[in-house]
Amino acid sequence: MKLATKYNRITIAASIFIFLVGSVAFYFVLKYILLKQLDDTLRTEQQEIVQYTKEHHQLPEILPAYGQKIVYKSVTDSLAFSGFRSVKQWSDHEKELEWQRELTFQINVSGKPYEVIVSKSQVETEDLLELVILVTVSMIALILLVGYLINRTILNRLWQPFYQSMIQVKTYNLSDHKTLNLPATDIDEFSLLNQSLNSMTDRAQKDYSILKEFTGNAAHEMQTPLAVIRSKLEMLMQNERSLEHNAEPLLEMEHFVNKLSRLNQSLLLLTKIEVKRFELDEEIQFDEILKQKINELTELISANHLVFKTEIEKLTIPFNRQLAEIIIGNLLNNAVRYNYSGGDIDISLKEGSLVISNTSSLPELDKEKVFQRFYRHPDTKTDGNGLGLSIVRQICEVANFRCIYQYKNGRHVFVIRLLDRFSSQ
Structure with missing residues (x-):
């Protein structure tokens, strides 16, 4: 009220x-x-x-x-x-x-x-x-x-400056790199509120920029040591004597180096998305990319005895091919990775919406946290860094797509509304 x-x-x-x-x-x-x-x-x-x-x-x-x-x-x-x-x-x-x-x-x-x-x-x-x-x-x-x-x-007239300030605060986004500039009013209380909000968002913007710069720099700096470690590890694994006596530690080291490398690549990708280094005006065949990604997972799908159902309509939209591949790849990988043997996956691309629905041994995910970075359900046992869905959401925010998670009849359903971007313009 x-x-x-x-x-x-x-x-x-x-x-x-x-x-x-x-x-x-x-x-x-x-x-x-x-x-x-x-x-x-x-x-x-x-x-x-x-x-x-x-x-x-x-x-x-x-x-x-x-x-x-x-x-x-x-x-x-x-x-x-x-x-x-x-x-x-x-x-x-x-x-x-x-x-x-x-x-x-x-x-x-x-x-x-x-x-x-x-x-x-x-x-x-x-x-x-x-x-x-x-x-x-x-x-x-x-x-x-x-x-x-x-x-x-x-x-109503007296509270108008307050509501105007709240509208600006509600639409404010740190990733836009814009300063929140609320005007002063002739009402002392509202003027003090605007000054406090301006000051707070300025500090948050600076902290966010520092953190983002640190994340990007750290991810870049990690690439060289990771490459050196991977190179040395490969040399050790090629040495039969070393492999004979240290096979298990070397394999474990390779596993964690690969995991660290994927995490590093994900952090770099998030940084690029946040600073909007991707052009979104390339005409892409979204349906073709979807079919291509499904074909890439054919062997994995067969190995897990998964049943695939598809309903794909032709869809051409101005977007970025690399980002489209990342969205589709992350969602399909999750649908396969967290499924059980003999499960099924339904994929639909029609009426401007991509819907991926799959069975899973995992119960319903937390809707408030599912797209947060490093969120993983406690029952998750497979490898992963918890950044896949966060990257999907970040791309959707940049592209003005709507990203929705639902849990229906024991199935995890992810919906990407691709045409919402154009209807809101």
Whole structure:
């Protein structure tokens, strides 16, 4: 959830709560004030009646008045209730029951007690209350709505530099050899974030360049010692006396020299791919290269009693022949190397996708690590340096191909979408 969305949800919930509580509280406070004003009017009427009775020793004459009513009743005992209350009474004017506010009190006229009820209609008070509440609630709701819209617009505008920075960070790639240059903004926090990201990526770029240069130089420097060791080893193996007494150590040394040589070649290849020393504009027959690589593995396939199924369509794309051979070779070698005797391999090249599916004694590989350098499943027993799939992925990234690993029905499936490069342009 975005921060702005979460903030808006909190403010909306708080605003609605305050709006509801405030509206209810305002209703009761306003109702209390209006009833108090009505009570003051009734109390004034009471004072006028009491004053008139004192002066004239008789109750004042009842004059008809709209919305007001006075009733005199002769009583013998003290009143059971006196004071203010709201009651529903029949209105001759409105021809219906309506709320009345009445004041009941007792008064003595020439020693004779009377119950006096002074009442006024609450209709106008209720109408005024409803009108004020309606206007006030509408204004509050309008203010909240406008505030929310303004708040949302301002927040989106304020967070725009952040999202722009995140887009650049997301598309940033160390191998592109480009400096991440995030602009300064008029918001101090975002400006500080951009400065920190610029500084961090600059350091990462320098470290990456140093590491890449070191890897390339180390791989180049290793070539000469490896060539010398291989030459000396071959001389020793040609010596029958040495071979007779040291056959096993010499064979083991040859095995590890070959493994070290393959590792060195893979590191050199990765360095070349990273610095983009390959041209990708050569028109190549991808299907022909695939068939050629399959033919090269014919003897190995027969030796392992593997069943091959192919479905190959013609495909010509601008690419690099050497890189195409590396992709196909590494995937096919893995499909053969990690298969079991009597297993099968399915190869499909159609609709712009290369799909290689094979049985294997290995369980599902870690999808997050399968294309990482030197990753090997713990159950892997055959030789390998763990760079084959990493090289495939590196080539796909350079060429804008999509490289996907799946595990379906006990089969390892590698998919290379060759035409995604052109659809994204």
